[in-house]
Amino acid sequence: MRRCLMSVALLLAGLCVTAASLPTERSAARYGPRAVALFREWNQLLGKLQGADERQKLAEVNQFFNRRILYREDIDNWGVQDYWATPLEMFGKGAGDCEDFSIGKYISLLVLGVSPDKLRITYVKARIGGPDSTISQAHMVLAYYPTPSAEPQILDSLVTSIEPASQRTDLLPVFSFNAQGLWVGNRSSNVSKLTRWRQVMDKMKNEGFTF
Template sequence: MLLLVSQAGAELSAERVVQLYGAQTERLYREWQRLVLTLRREPNESIRLRDVNAFFNQRIRFAEDIEVWKQVDYWATPLETMSRGAGDCEDFTIAKYFTLRELGVAPEKLRLTYVKARIGDAASTVTQAHMVLAYYVTPAAEPLILDNLIGSIRPASQRPDLTPVFGFNMDGIWVAGSKTPNSGAERLTRWRQLLDKMHAEGFLP
């Protein structure tokens, strides 16, 4: 089932956020609200991408799930990430994805994408699992990559350190190289759990 992000997140009151996650979350949440309200008036989608990418890269500290959540693998909602001020690559990607959807970026343009990230120089064969947000101007276009590892948004061809494995969004799952989704994203248990949490928060309608 396709779920659409409305303006619910930006309209969720700061008081409700404090009730859920404590007073320490309010400052960052209000900054996020201002970002969303400002960028809704920005017609240039490239600027929206740039500013959303920078917002989370600059304000969220990278930390592994075991440190932040005392779990090996945990997908945090954007509000949960703001509450801790820290997250791993999946949390950065999730926060950017839902913020851009909040700003009206078409769902087919965005995919949360698992990659193998090369560690070391070009000759290295050592990789680790990583997640980035891929933006497609058109379905057949080369994607732009929003990544917490670097500040700039670059075309995929300029990120030879990343090898795509699969991407997904509300519409389905794309195995690397596929032009059409192979299955529905509801197969991803952590994705379903994430959406349930966001509905409970009131971030998703």
């Protein structure tokens, strides 16, 4: 996806995710040896974090994807302008762009038992060159809400640290979503309107993820 520019199509479909578990290594093997190696590292990390507190889960999941996965645009990775990859597909390439990182982190935290109510994948306009810049680009991050009314913490593929939203003045939220809903400002609607989100979740089910 060119600088993470998303094309959002509208269709009606249903999906509900409340928990997640991983597929087998055999599913990773269909994407090649690199996918298997990264899947093993990922599986080991998630096993280690099962008893950790949520702050540690967030930090180590964020670090894993930002360090182990290269950032690469969809046109270079997949030959198309916009492609939402499953974690296994991303592992096969060893690379992904902003929505792939966000999806991978979201699924990882679901597997670790973090409530989906606390997680929203968020489409933003990112100001290039800092908060005072007038140049912006489409981007996607994962937002974590410790409580429903709390300020979200931002997990970003392009920034190593997890920072509160108030400190990310370079990001302008447009809409957010998880498996339970779609939000534009304070208005919520049916997440099934996001076709690409439905498609990537269906692909993951076919790979052996359970929700």
